[in-house]
Amino acid sequence: MRIGYTLMTEQSGPRELVRHAVAAEDVGFDFEVSSDHYSPWLTEQGHAPNAWVLLGAVAQATSRVELMTFVTCPTMRYHPAVVAQQAATLQLLADGRFTLGLGSGENLNEHVIGEGWPSIAVRQDMLEEAAHIIRELLTGELVTWEGDYFRVDSARLWDVPDAGVEIGIAVSGEHGVERFAPLADHLVQVQPDGDLVREWSGVHPGSSRAYGQVPVCWDPDEEAAIERAHEQFRWFGGGWSVNADLPTPAGFTAASQFVRPEDVASAIACGPDLDKLAESARPFLDAGFTDLAIVQVGEHNQDRFLAEAAGPLVERLRKL
Template identity: 70%
Template sequence: MARFGYTLMTEQSGPKELVRYAQRAEEVGFDFEVSSDHFTPWLTTQGHAPHAWTMLGAVAQATSSVEIMTYVTCPTMRYHPAVVAQMSATLQILSEGRFILGLGSGENLNEHVIGEGWPAVQVRQAMLQEAIHIIRELHTGELITWEGQYFRVDSARIWDVPDDGVPLAVAVSGDSSIERFGDLADHLIAVEPQPDLISSWDETHGAGSRKIGQIPISWDPDEQAAIDRAHDQFRWFGGGWAVNSDLPTPAGFAAASQFVRPDDVAGSIPCGPDLDKIAAGVKEYLDAGFTDIALVQVGDEGQSRFLDEAAAPLLATLRAL
């Protein structure tokens, strides 16, 4: 049985609102909730970027059964991997075992803020690989010293470690990243419904792991309002990984997406009140072999109405697939 999730989009909502949405999403029946981890929104019109880990600590206390997950945290620059190991262990305890640590190699948008530049993709992948090793070691609760190519850890120990550890998911985009991370992670994260990606992962890791995807939607009773909102806040989405990982500022994303038309956005993001159209977009992920799909309802405006009016019938439609 597939699981369907709700996205706590830190780029488009404030921290108090996100906690309230998390509570409501659990009430209406979402199986899990994922949170982005941004220092900066993609576009200034989104207007938010609260600290994801602080917010998730509150979510862990405000909810009781829904799984929670970072989607995704970069443990190489803005956060040292030892700090991520400590944060994730604490959050797993606070959530009573409901947390999954989702990791990725990051975006320039969020990581350049510490003033250390932005490495080439091959370096970022190698840094992530080393960071995962460190996190795994620290989650044993043992005293760790590490001298690696990119990180040092000096006599560190996580004193409060969950008994069953912290499940770890990693964002991958192709065979090379699967080869690098397949043995290090419990679950896969990907943002495009590529069947070959899933089959390659299963060949490396086994079919029992979770494959977690994400799809933006813009539900609204007024289809044009849904398209306009998606264009205003999500027109950056069509740039793809190669662009979105490298641009450094919201001004850069605004410039890169200035010629994207509302119809272009409507062609890639399901917009409007038609739940069957939204379900068709989600079905692409199911058909590709994903086990978990998180929905991103675009925009803070209308988020409560989506949760109150559309979420439950949409979940029923998706589960009927």
């Protein structure tokens, strides 16, 4: 398993995130993923810089770590033709280190363009069509497309990496695997679902990666860690169906108003015990994930986490 670091755009500004990216590479993380949000989940998080501009800067500031969007919705805020161009350009800037992570999106980010929020069935249809368009454009050939949701008129990417851009797609069930595995190189899933990994591997035997993500909240003071995790990440327990449909940080505040600090502490490993933090990744190990991105909750002590705890935590994760 490769261990990654999450550039959490909801909790840090762009200059801080680039600094974190460099430090994460220096302490030994294998890859870095960036969320792609227009709004934070909660007002207390307080940030939402543009992920593509950020990753362009990170590509120039780092030299070894692989980079990934985790994940971009290519259907509403971004037309798939624009996503294809962004991905090709970023891959060239990153010298082949970039993977395009795609998903069907969240109302929180996509409602801002004023086009409403489609049903899950429509969102999945749109994602499938968008993935086809992106794959065709990444060949560098002239593309014209007339679909149910998108049109592309005589489009060509003029700067395309020779090795292309690998694509990961966020999938949540067996039917998603059947639908999206033929369009993607890798699986993205934030729940440690071993059945899903096995289903995906059946389509891509020995050639695909399974990307997961787990939050932790390191702090020398366990109570301070729990308090920060509750303030910043109490939305986390709502589950995908809730998180995908609420439109604003105010909605997440209302939905999480009865979540207690002890509820968050039972779901997110908090405190100074690095063995406990590492152990919280075991479900993903047992489920067969090949890549796991760590989220350190909160900007407040992110620099200290990277300076003091991240390296030893990566070592412990590797030993598992």
